[in-house]
Amino acid sequence: SNPTSSRRAPFIVIEGLDRSGKTTQTSKLAQRLEGSGVDTKLVKFPDRTTPIGKMIDSYLRSASDLDDHAVHLLFSANRWELAPTIERLLTAGTTVICDRYAFSGIAFSASKVDAEGAPLLPFEWCRSPDVGLPAPDLVLFFDITPEKAKERGGYGEERYEKEEMQLRVRKAFHRIAEEMGEDEKVGRGATRWVTVDAGRGMDEVERDVWTLVEPLVRGGVTGPVAKLWT
Numbered sequence: 001s002n003p004t005s006s007r008r009a010p011f012i013v014i015e016g017l018d019r020s021g022k023t024t025q026t027s028k029l030a031q032r033l034e035g036s037g038v039d040t041k042l043v044k045f046p047d048r049t050t051p052i053g054k055m056i057d058s059y060l061r062s063a064s065d066l067d068d069h070a071v072h073l074l075f076s077a078n079r080w081e082l083a084p085t086i087e088r089l090l091t092a093g094t095t096v097i098c099d100r101y102a103f104s105g106i107a108f109s110a111s112k113v114d115a116e117g118a119p120l121l122p123f124e125w126c127r128s129p130d131v132g133l134p135a136p137d138l139v140l141f142f143d144i145t146p147e148k149a150k151e152r153g154g155y156g157e158e159r160y161e162k163e164e165m166q167l168r169v170r171k172a173f174h175r176i177a178e179e180m181g182e183d184e185k186v187g188r189g190a191t192r193w194v195t196v197d198a199g200r201g202m203d204e205v206e207r208d209v210w211t212l213v214e215p216l217v218r219g220g221v222t223g224p225v226a227k228l229w230t
């Protein structure tokens with residue numbers, strides 16, 4: 001049989017802190033790939049357009065209230081509803097670029113605390129509904145200091161856009177980064193996790209992202225899409 005027949009396109013996720021430039025860079029990347037003739041699909045979580053996504057959107061805008069467990073499961077369900085599509089695209093040769101994924105799911109939910117500052121949802125509980133999702137081949141974790149993030153404008157009106165919450169989220173992301181194998185090492189499972197200094201200028205960040213992504217897209221990936229955290 002032809003050994004190249006099992007090659008597929010890579011699944012690339014950009015994760016990170018608020019205002020680190022994820023949306024800016026995922027769209028630049030998708031455009032640049034398409035411009036060089038690479039079949040590309042850009043996805044973003046939460047996907048606020050689906051029925052589940054609409055519930056999440058209403059919760060984030062504080063237009064509705066939901067139990068913390070319930071909303072965590074909705075964020076996860078919002079990924080699961082797109083999982084078969086992502087897998088199909090990758091197998092068909094379309095590169096998938098994704099703005100936030102399961103790592104945001106853990107980092108935000110595990111950072112929620114009660115009035116005494118005790119965690120509301122255990123870290124491992126937060127991970128479990130996302131176990132088995134399509135595993136990214138590459139995660140670019142956009143790290144930025146709170147000071148740098150602040151220079152990019154004030155927080156918006158949404159539920160999690162509060163300074164203390166953001167500091168806890170940053171810590172949670174660093175725990176995940178450590179676990180996934182910080183900087184250039186192969187992390188848990190099939191996913192390579194690379195931390196990117198997102199506090200620099202847009203062009204510098206874009207250059208780094210391209211250097212990391214371009215060879216992966218050119219070379220493709222061998223074997224089926226792996227399952228996250230298995």
Ligand code: Z5A
Nearest residue numbers: 018019020021022023024045046075105108152160201202
């Ligand atoms: N959430 C969750 O709880 N559970 C989950 O499972 C998931 C998410 C998936 C909404 O997410 C909330 O849902 C979020 C996490 C939670 N909560 N909070 N807070 P979202 O993805 O919809 O969040 P967002 O508000 O669209 O994204 P963001 O994080 O705030 O921004 P960003 O995408 O990282 O940054 P940006 O929009 O590209 O850039 C921000 C600004 O900085 C903008 O004015 C840019 O022009 C500027 N910028 C960008 N790059 C640079 C550089 N390099 N230099 C200077 N200025 C820059």
